[in-house]
Amino acid sequence: MAASVCTAISLGALGVGLLIGFVLGRGRRSGARRGPVGPTVAELVRRVIHSSHSAVLVLNRFGDVVIHNPRAEALGLVRNHRADDRARKAAEVVRETGDPIEVDLSPLESRGGRSPEAVLGEIRPLGDGFTAVDADDQSEMVRLEATRRDFVANVSHELKTPVGAMALLAEAVLDAADDPVEVRRFTTKILSEGNRLGTLVTELIALSRLTGAERLPDLHAVDVDAVVLEAMGRAAPAMDKAGIQVTTDAESGLLVEGDRPLLVTALSNLLENALAYSPSGSPVSVSRRLAEDGMVEIAVTDRGIGIAEEEQQRVFERFYRLDKARSRATGGTGLGLAIVKHVAANHGGEVKLWSKPGLGSTFTLRIPVHHAAVLARVGDRGDQRGALSRADSGASDHHGGPA
Numbered sequence: 001m002a003a004s005v006c007t008a009i010s011l012g013a014l015g016v017g018l019l020i021g022f023v024l025g026r027g028r029r030s031g032a033r034r035g036p037v038g039p040t041v042a043e044l045v046r047r048v049i050h051s052s053h054s055a056v057l058v059l060n061r062f063g064d065v066v067i068h069n070p071r072a073e074a075l076g077l078v079r080n081h082r083a084d085d086r087a088r089k090a091a092e093v094v095r096e097t098g099d100p101i102e103v104d105l106s107p108l109e110s111r112g113g114r115s116p117e118a119v120l121g122e123i124r125p126l127g128d129g130f131t132a133v134d135a136d137d138q139s140e141m142v143r144l145e146a147t148r149r150d151f152v153a154n155v156s157h158e159l160k161t162p163v164g165a166m167a168l169l170a171e172a173v174l175d176a177a178d179d180p181v182e183v184r185r186f187t188t189k190i191l192s193e194g195n196r197l198g199t200l201v202t203e204l205i206a207l208s209r210l211t212g213a214e215r216l217p218d219l220h221a222v223d224v225d226a227v228v229l230e231a232m233g234r235a236a237p238a239m240d241k242a243g244i245q246v247t248t249d250a251e252s253g254l255l256v257e258g259d260r261p262l263l264v265t266a267l268s269n270l271l272e273n274a275l276a277y278s279p280s281g282s283p284v285s286v287s288r289r290l291a292e293d294g295m296v297e298i299a300v301t302d303r304g305i306g307i308a309e310e311e312q313q314r315v316f317e318r319f320y321r322l323d324k325a326r327s328r329a330t331g332g333t334g335l336g337l338a339i340v341k342h343v344a345a346n347h348g349g350e351v352k353l354w355s356k357p358g359l360g361s362t363f364t365l366r367i368p369v370h371h372a373a374v375l376a377r378v379g380d381r382g383d384q385r386g387a388l389s390r391a392d393s394g395a396s397d398h399h400g401g402p403a
Helices: 002-034 041-051 070-074 085-097 139-175 180-211 224-234 236-242 260-276 324-330 336-346 371-381 384-395
Strands: 055-059 065-068 101-104 119-127 130-137 220-223 246-248 255-258 284-290 295-302 350-356 360-368
Touching: 055 070, 055 085, 055 119, 085 101, 085 119, 085 130, 139 180, 220 224, 220 260, 224 236, 224 246, 224 260, 224 284, 224 295, 236 260, 255 260, 255 360, 260 284, 260 295, 260 336, 260 360, 336 350, 336 360
Parallel strands: 246 284
Antiparallel strands: 055 065, 055 130, 101 119, 119 130, 220 255, 284 295, 295 360, 350 360
């Protein structure tokens, strides 16, 4: 009896073992048939095409769109699932010759703003009657090239004017060599044109450094009050010439993260601009404060001729002048505000403008505050709230319009 029981138990254990082995083996075979877990190659290719920055579409032998990505629609190469006619015709040529070709796929109608204006595509054969269209938006390169051409043309014109004037004045000096009064008058004008030419070249060099590949100086803590004081000193000759005394608010004790020479240049340009476009004896002021967003604001306010709203963005363009006759008389180059804009941008800041024709203008240079240095300096003075409130109250009258 005992032997029978043992035999039954052994047979039962053997049966359970065989069943488990069968189940495990079937699971392995099923897993092998399913293959590896993850996207297929076709799915990965589809993802690559859809995430591409270039416009990609594939056409069949009839010119129908087989596959395309969202960028192709954004650039106007595919509309209502139909390819651009220029791409279709070029694809026919590629299918016949077997050679890739480039084709201009730029929009036929300008949509204005920053919409694509120059789209260049390449059509390549894929075999079996299929062709691939790969297109890129070249609009930014075209805009940059147009800007470069305009800049070169403007520089050539601006340099030609003082150089030509100096040549004519030199001839006049030779003709009046026996007249000391005339010689003195002409040489004075030559000196003025020479100074103007030197200023223009200096500002061109400064602007090229700010917008070019040259590495800018490392930023560090800069005393705002020292920047204002130095800029006031640099603008002193312009003050005397304009008959205007610039006023400032109380020292703020603020520090910014920046490069002192560049900030002095930007602020002195704003001061000279305000003086050039203000009537003699009118008020011009400089104020500084710490804004709530952690930016230090240095504002230059005048009661000059003001700027119309449609021209307020253009004043920061290179060589743009509101009043060309006034700029000629004051020796302006048309580069001052462009330099201010780039100095602010290279400091992680900006320059803002408030202006009304006949009321005046306020240009506000906004630069990130140097937090650690401000706290240390104000802490040494033992009057953190006092320093910040002086900056706020001293500038509050100058940021909504002329004082």
